[in-house]
Amino acid sequence: MSDKRTELEQLGEFGLIEKLTKGFKQGKDSTLFGIGDDAAVLEKSENEVTLISTDMLVEGVHFNMMYMPLKHLGYKSVVVNLSDIYAMNGIPEQITVSIAVSNRFPLEALEEVYEGIQKACEVYNVDLIGGDTTSSLTGLTISITAVGTAKKEDVVYRSGANDGDLLVVTGDLGAAFMGLQVLEREKEVYKTNPNIQPDLDGFDYLLERQLKPEARKDIIGFLKELEVKPTSMIDISDGLASEIFHICKASKVGCRVYDEKLPIDAKVSTTAIDFNVDPATAALNGGEDYELLFTVAQGDYDKIKGNPHMTVIGHMVDKNSGLQLVDKQGALIDLKAQGWDHFKSS
Ligand code: ADP
Ligand code: MG
Numbered sequence: 001m002s003d004k005r006t007e008l009e010q011l012g013e014f015g016l017i018e019k020l021t022k023g024f025k026q027g028k029d030s031t032l033f034g035i036g037d038d039a040a041v042l043e044k045s046e047n048e049v050t051l052i053s054t055d056m057l058v059e060g061v062h063f064n065m066m067y068m069p070l071k072h073l074g075y076k077s078v079v080v081n082l083s084d085i086y087a088m089n090g091i092p093e094q095i096t097v098s099i100a101v102s103n104r105f106p107l108e109a110l111e112e113v114y115e116g117i118q119k120a121c122e123v124y125n126v127d128l129i130g131g132d133t134t135s136s137l138t139g140l141t142i143s144i145t146a147v148g149t150a151k152k153e154d155v156v157y158r159s160g161a162n163d164g165d166l167l168v169v170t171g172d173l174g175a176a177f178m179g180l181q182v183l184e185r186e187k188e189v190y191k192t193n194p195n196i197q198p199d200l201d202g203f204d205y206l207l208e209r210q211l212k213p214e215a216r217k218d219i220i221g222f223l224k225e226l227e228v229k230p231t232s233m234i235d236i237s238d239g240l241a242s243e244i245f246h247i248c249k250a251s252k253v254g255c256r257v258y259d260e261k262l263p264i265d266a267k268v269s270t271t272a273i274d275f276n277v278d279p280a281t282a283a284l285n286g287g288e289d290y291e292l293l294f295t296v297a298q299g300d301y302d303k304i305k306g307n308p309h310m311t312v313i314g315h316m317v318d319k320n321s322g323l324q325l326v327d328k329q330g331a332l333i334d335l336k337a338q339g340w341d342h343f344k345s346s
Pocket of ligand 2: 037038083234235236237
């Protein structure tokens with residue numbers, strides 16, 4: 001190690017990954033795609049690929065024991081990984097689960113986490129095939145690797161979007177973020193007076209989106225039925241804006257996203273306003289909505305039009321035209337990707 005010291009904050013998460021991995025060459029014929037998409041793509045047979053994705057959840061960073069029920073934590077840690085396999089237009093088949101745990105946790109607590117993991121394995125039809133267990137000094141960390149499969153011709157990368165393609169998002173946005181705001185507010189109230197019961201009435205949808213999200217397995221089925229192969233796809237774990245940036249960067253295109261088209265549930269809007277948050281900001285930058293963002297050729301518009309699970313929010317443009325949000329008055333605003341950049345201090 002030299003005397004030079006570069007703060008991680010300066011690089012951000014993606015800058016760091018780039019720095020650390022830039023010296024690696026991929027020499028194996030079976031590595032069809034390595035770093036830089038939702039999952040790596042490995043050759044399985046002439047017509048099939050294996051998809052591999054890994055994600056880590058760290059206590060105090062990704063979840064807080066004060067409001068995250070252990071069973072939900074187990075369930076969510078599987079779901080966030082499966083979402084990355086679906087984002088490649090693949091089907092998950094196996095997971096491995098590794099845990100680092102401090103002796104603050106009794107067996108019963110870990111059994112609850114595993115109940116959630118098992119439930120997710122049943123719902124998504126995947127096998128738990130291994131993992132690793134170790135002690136930790138700082139709390140609980142769960143790292144899951146998901147393995148999936150797809151036909152080679154079906155795999156969708158982040159990099160295939162073309163000028164003119166339509167930008168489509170599944171489900172609705174901002175609910176997981178607003179759910180987190182509600183939980184944080186109640187945590188603060190509890191800290192000042194533990195006798196006050198948390199007031200979570202009426203926030204069921206937001207809390208479920210935060211605490212027990214689902215991955216969009218169904219969308220992969222719908223796309224097949226509709227005979228639509230997206231030109232690019234990514235899952236929205238870090239916030240819509242940041243994922244739009246990833247697609248645009250990988251595909252070398254720009255985009256126009258229409259503020260008024262963003263799918264936002266009424267409860268998200270009213271809660272956002274109560275919290276002094278612009279609902280569009282919750283949708284664009286909130287994160288943790290495990291939805292899929294994809295692009296389709298304009299010729300596929302008729303096939304997805306009116307589908308209640310899919311909303312066209314904009315279209316791709318030439319790279320030189322930039323990434324812009326069109327507000328309700330028609331003004332163009334540069335799109336900003338805040339997202340969850342883990343090393344930024346703000
Ligand atoms: P996602 O948000 O879909 O989980 P990430 O943003 O975590 O993906 O990662 C982006 C890409 O960088 C992925 O291909 C991932 O496998 C790779 N990656 C992330 N961290 C590392 C690391 N420490 N070493 C090597 N590759 C990494
Ligand atoms: Mg992803």
